[in-house]
Amino acid sequence: MVIPLLSLHVKSLGASPTVAGIVGSSYGVLQLFSSTLVGCWSDLVGRRSSLLMCILLSAVGYLLLGAATNVFLFVLARVPAGIFKHTLSISRALLSDLVSEKERPLVIGQFNTASGVGFILGPVVGGYLTEFDGGFYLAAFICFSVFLLNAGLVWLFPWSEAKLSNTKSYRPSHKTQVLSGRSPCDMQEAATTHGATAREKAVRLPTVQVLLALRDMKSLIFSEMWDIFLVRLLMALAVMLYYSNFVLALEERFGVRPKVTGYLISYNSALGAVAGFALGPILRAYKHDMQTLLLHSSTLTCSLLLLYSAAPTMGMVVFSSTLLSFSTAIGRTCITDLQLTVGGAQASGTLIGMGQSVTAVGRIVAPLLSGVAQEVSPCGPPSLGAALALVAVVIMSRNKPRSHGGRSDILKSE
Template sequence: MVGGYLTELEGGFYLTAFICFSVFILNAGLVWLFPWCEAKLSSAEKGQPARRNSAPWGRRGGHRQETATPRRSAVRTRPARPPCLEFASTLRDMKSLIFSEMWDIFAVRLLMAVAVMLYYSNFVLALEERFGVRPRVAGYLISYGSALGALAGLALGPLLRLYRHDGHALLLHSSALTCLLLLLHASARSVPVAVLCSSLLAVSTAVGRTCITDLQLAAGGAQASGTVIGVGQSVTAVGRIIAPLLSGLAQEVSPCGPPSLGAALALVAIFLMSLNRARYGGAGGGSDKLKRE
């Protein structure tokens, strides 16, 4: 909303860029000054929370720390490997995870990420070309959609209870709704229809993001949760790389090209989910497994 307002001012782009730079510097300063606490590896291995009296970085008593940890570290210390070997081992683990039985989940995540980003990448330009909407109004619309997405996150609990904690079914239905809304937005001829599609898309995409993460964790297990989340974020990052290129090419064909292409990719994702429904189906299968873990 602020960006849309500033863009219409003289030199607004430079002012917006400077504000973004200032926010990043402020964020870095807060991270530097905030009293972060060090996590205890030994406590994590035992499944216990870190001690409450753990001191912030750089503020720990030197003598007390030296006398408290030698025996424990002598027992648990592992021979360190070179960083290059650690990096190669991590890449092998990620490759085996991507090409495991979870490949369809990552494929669905990539397709849906590209589909949604195709819609958002040239959103302001498409509104201006199709409906003559000014950047300020487009900024209001983006902020409105973000607020609806936040509210949709709060409604996810009742939705899962309504689906009896069947995350796969909820993901399938939210993806189908996303595909339908992208098609409707591509064929919209008036601003109210575009606003309605944007409102419902904010809800369906927020629900879909949470469901796909829940499904990843349920399929991968709690022991590999960090690796699974990391690979999922990497897949989404690949989607962010691909989407602007595809969006630019589709925009050259038609202003309605990006959402139409996004709807096609979402349809492929729905087809993949339907093929593998037997593996992840069942009332509460995925979520219950995650809760047991």
Template sequence: FQDLFGVSMVVPLMNLHIKSLGASHTVAGIIGSLYGIMQLFSSTFVGCWSDIVGRRYSLLACILLSALGYLLLGTSTTVLLFAISRVPVGIFKHTLSISKALLSDLVSERDRPLVMGRFNAASSVGFILGPVVGGYLAELEDGFYQTSFICASIFLLNAGLVWLLPWSEENTGSRVHQQDSKGTDSFSPKANCDLHLKSATNGALPSESLFQSPWLQVVTVLKRIKGIACSDLWDILLVRLLMSVAILLYYSNFSLAMEERFGVKPLFSGYLISYSSALGVLAGCLLGPITRLYQHNTYRLLLHSSTLTCTLILLHASALSIWMIIFSSTFLAFSTTIGRTCIIDLELTIGGNEASGTLLGVGQSVTSVGRIIAPLLSGIAQEFSPCGPPSLGVGLALVAVLIMNMNKQKYCSHRSVKLKKK
């Protein structure tokens, strides 16, 4: 909550600040793109690094270096300083991914979707409240600088919480792994990850070697990334990419399309987006009952949510009245929230011997690719029609659903997809 609350206070104000420093639209766009590119290449490495050195130290390092970036942002009086301040944030702002990896280590497969849903719900609340507070602070004298310093202070507070909280990561993880590994022919990725982390043959590092073997850490990171690249995860990652781009296309020209199609003011579009975000929080809290309804079958839930997302984006693109837009936005908030949680759970489940931090890092890199591709596709599609971007999103989502159906036998035969009952 605090992480996204602090970030969402600053992010909406950044374009205004860099323009006030004299930067052109092109320079502002280049700096924004460089941040996305840094996130693209660093997320996999940082996630894998967290598997090697442990969640606590990697999380502390990422929080402190992100705090440094926002502190520098609060002192940026030139475009160059602004660009430099984005470097540590672009490389190390992976606190949410590491937190998710930690939760994956500590909870059972059965409870993982529920816990991830609640985690996403708490994060969404922070993202809803942050822009409101940031907008209020921006109206004060030197408001952007004050907002940046407050954001950095929030990150320092989070670092203190991480340091002070009792840590029994390995013991708790081992206990959960042992519980999950009972029974014949059972599939436990967390148990495999635990062995992967502790086994010297797999390149794991003991805690006393944390600061003594940097080169060994780099070699181990590269080995694990190679293992992911050679694994049987291509279809899951492709589905994640297609669905991410489809959803990004839906939101890419939302306000402009509403104004051109229905004459709706941007204020109403903002209220509608906030309404959808609030429903997304509710959807995260309801993941427990929904997963129980599906008997913890992650694949089936993901397939149905992706199909619903595709249908709702199609309804949005072909809507003849604003009420159809409101209707599609209402249920789209539920389907996208459920889909995001399920794709992460499916990655961790099917991933097998790969560690959770590496898997989440790779998944985040795939999403970053989508963030780079989506604006380009949106601009091209919008040349033809205001409904072009969501219509293209429908096609991509449909391809994702078809890929899942083509691999249905693989998922259904995999014992890990249907989580074990107590």
């Protein structure tokens, strides 16, 4: 409800376009540095308490936003949301704790569908509220109320922290064990040592525990998962470049009015939500080979970006954007599941938080790349996105044999 209204409201408070841009970027910068920390914190203190705290502090941010009467208060109000609004990430980590590895991609896909419905309905409601005097303040107060409702649901729902294995211990994934060349005895000895270390950490401050957990994850991220996070960054940039000048490009290329383009964007969002329901049959067709599915969906995304860039008619644009809604939605689910499979679900909060930080980097870099590419042509940003997607496909193709089979072996053993 609020996101489409932010730029208009900050300008109505007297901010120049440059100041408005800086204010908008500040939220992304806060998300960049807080995503991993909050995810790691949820691994240590548990999902319920961390989710409840993030919801309540985000609610405070929207309440302050509704009370902001100048640019300074507006920026101040964005700080709590920028730091703590990671409720979707913690919810995904919670789902990965509660379901089996075989069910996880389908459940996360359904969760993304539910989130997509919110992104479809929210701008419509927000746009309707702007027709009233003080509509922005009303929208902010409604958001505050919805967050309070969510906090009540988290508090009332009967769940057991005993089901959650992520806060107990860290167990390396199949891939990590194979590549490290360590025997089961070595792993058992390491687990015993880790248990003693965990008991020592229990008496330390939460901040110290978070920093130590991040240090323990560092070697895994840079030695085993660099390719996954690099692919995530490249594909995120590709999709953001596609959307960055979508309205302007269609107006310049085909004379399409922004209102019609808005309908097309809503149509694409609805298709992205529907893609969550199609994920189950697709996974069965691929026999739960998530790496191959990610490779194929990324290849399809790259091809469709090229098709959109060279589309001679509006019909071809609609065709390419329709398939892009499916390929990007499936790709997001695949990359999240691969992070959890390779990194280990016991640190799901940290891993998902790091993934969100990588995406935040894309949000910061994409506007700059889009501006430079648009100087060349209206088709420049999506063409550059296709090139970045092609690099991601090459990386996946070169590294696929190194890690292929880890997930399928686990599922066969189940």
